[in-house]
Amino acid sequence: MPQLPMMPFVAGALLLASLLPVRLTPRSLGWLGFGLWLLGGVVLLSLGAARMLQAARGDVAGALVWLAAAAGLGIGIAKGRFVLRRTAQRNVDRLSGLTENLRPIHVYGLRSWIVIALMTALSLGLTLGGVPALWRGTVNLAIGAALAISSLNYLAPLRAGTLRSA
Numbered sequence: 001m002p003q004l005p006m007m008p009f010v011a012g013a014l015l016l017a018s019l020l021p022v023r024l025t026p027r028s029l030g031w032l033g034f035g036l037w038l039l040g041g042v043v044l045l046s047l048g049a050a051r052m053l054q055a056a057r058g059d060v061a062g063a064l065v066w067l068a069a070a071a072g073l074g075i076g077i078a079k080g081r082f083v084l085r086r087t088a089q090r091n092v093d094r095l096s097g098l099t100e101n102l103r104p105i106h107v108y109g110l111r112s113w114i115v116i117a118l119m120t121a122l123s124l125g126l127t128l129g130g131v132p133a134l135w136r137g138t139v140n141l142a143i144g145a146a147l148a149i150s151s152l153n154y155l156a157p158l159r160a161g162t163l164r165s166a
Contacts, residue, residue: 020103022103022104023101023102023103024101024102024103024104024107025101026095026096026098026101026102026163027158027161027163029095029098029102029104029106029107029163030092030095030154030157030158030163031154031158032104032107033091033092033095033107033108033154034151034154034155034158036107037088037147037150037151037154038147038148038151040116040144040147041143041144041145041146041147041148041149041151042144042148043144044123044140044141044143044144044147045140045141045144045145045148046144047123047137047140047144048069048072048136048137048138048139048140048141048142048144049069049137049141050137051133051134051136051137051140052065052068052069052133052134052137052138052141054133054137055068055132055133055134055137058133060132060133060134064134065134068134068135068137068138069137069138069141071138072137072138072139072140072141072142072145073141073142073145075142075145076141076142076143076144076145076146076149077145077146077149079142079145079146080145080146080147080148080149080150081149081150083146084115084146084147084149084150085149085150085153087111087112087115087150088150088151088153088154089153090109090111090112091108091109091112091154092153092154092157092163094109095163096157096162096163119143119147122139122143123136123139123140123143126139
């Protein structure tokens with residue numbers, strides 16, 4: 001039974017929230033950005049772990065599952081530190097430069113929304129395409145680790161107060 005991806009629902013909720021007359025400070029947008037980025041990572045890590053367990057219960061050797069999990073996490077950590085970190089930093093810089101309160105949909109720039117859409121499409125495509133659980137789990141672990149690691153980029157400016165409150 002295929003599972004529905006969570007991100008389209010989050011994006012829909014943000015889109016709905018953008019229709020409301022709610023405006024958030026750049027600092028609140030920073031916290032929202034951090035929370036959503038981290039939440040996406042944690043959800044994908046848990047889905048990846050569940051798919052790895054599914055693969056281990058199936059006909060895949062336990063050593064191969066551990067090797068694939070380690071590879072996925074290693075690739076994800078590297079991608080989070082060297083690739084998505086820059087994406088998160090660009091968003092932090094964009095939020096730091098804001099002078100007015102904005103709607104929640106503006107938590108990320110267009111480029112970040114495109115990255116999120118591509119990662120969601122990849123996960124959905126693997127699920128609907130009938131790709132074995134081992135491969136789906138490895139990809140979910142890699143993307144989840146990358147998101148979780150790169151979400152930490154939001155914390156330093158938030159703690160230092162470089163994102164404005166008003």
